[in-house]
Amino acid sequence: MRTLIVLLLSLASTLAVAGYDIHITRKSFWADDSGPKITFDQCQAYVHTDPQVVRDPANSPQDFLVSLPGESFPLWYNAQLGELYTKDPTDTAIRKLEDIARSLHARVQGDDGEFYPSKP
Numbered sequence: 632m633r634t635l636i637v638l639l640l641s642l643a644s645t646l647a648v649a650g651y652d653i654h655i656t657r658k659s660f661w662a663d664d665s666g667p668k669i670t671f672d673q674c675q676a677y678v679h680t681d682p683q684v685v686r687d688p689a690n691s692p693q694d695f696l697v698s699l700p701g702e703s704f705p706l707w708y709n710a711q712l713g714e715l716y717t718k719d720p721t722d723t724a725i726r727k728l729e730d731i732a733r734s735l736h737a738r739v740q741g742d743d744g745e746f747y748p749s750k751p
Contacts, residue, residue, distance in 0.1 A: 632698065634751055650718040650719045651718065651741065651742055652715040652716050652717065652718050652741075652742050653657075653716060653717055653718075653720050653725060653728060653731070653739060653740070653741055653742075653747070654714050654715070654739070654740050654741070654742075655669065655714060655715040655716065655731055655732045655735060655737050655738070655739055656669070656737055656738060656740055657669060657711075657713070657714075657735075657737045657738070658712075658713075658714075659735065660715055660744050661712065661740045661742075661744075662712065662751055663715075668712070668713020668714070669691060669708075669713050669715065669735055670713065671708055671710060671712055671724075673735060674693075674695075674708055674715060674735075677734055677735055678695065679729065680734070680740075681731070681734075682730060683697055683698050683727070683740075684696070684697050684698075684706065684731070685698070687705065690705075693707070693708040693710065693715045694707050694708070695707070695708070695715075697717075697722065697724070697727060699723055699727055701723075702721060702723065703718060704717055704721075704724050705717055705718075706728075710746055715731070715735075716744070725739065725747055728747070729747060731749075
């Protein structure tokens with residue numbers, strides 16, 4: 632029986648492919664209900680200044696695409712939490728998220744609460 636449970640758990644773990652989200656937030660911890668939020672108007676104002684970030688017409692009006700040399704990635708706005716986030720970004724994408732965060736007076740934080748350093 633124990634072997635069957637281990638087998639089922641290992642099968643389920645290989646099928647459950649989660650990702651790791653990286654957040655642009657003004658909060659101490661991105662998932663907190665309270666704390667300073669980034670508004671959608673602030674996101675839109677930023678997008679108008681950065682040609683690498685555009686609204687994603689294939690998805691909701693609160694979704695964006697970030698295009699960097701050699702890669703692009705989605706950037707989603709979460710109105711409930713007042714943040715922007717993406718899933719499994721590359722190092723290059725994280726540096727871009729840091730640039731966006733600085734412009735929004737925010738920080739880049741991983742799912743587990745770690746903050747990513749900003750460029751000097």
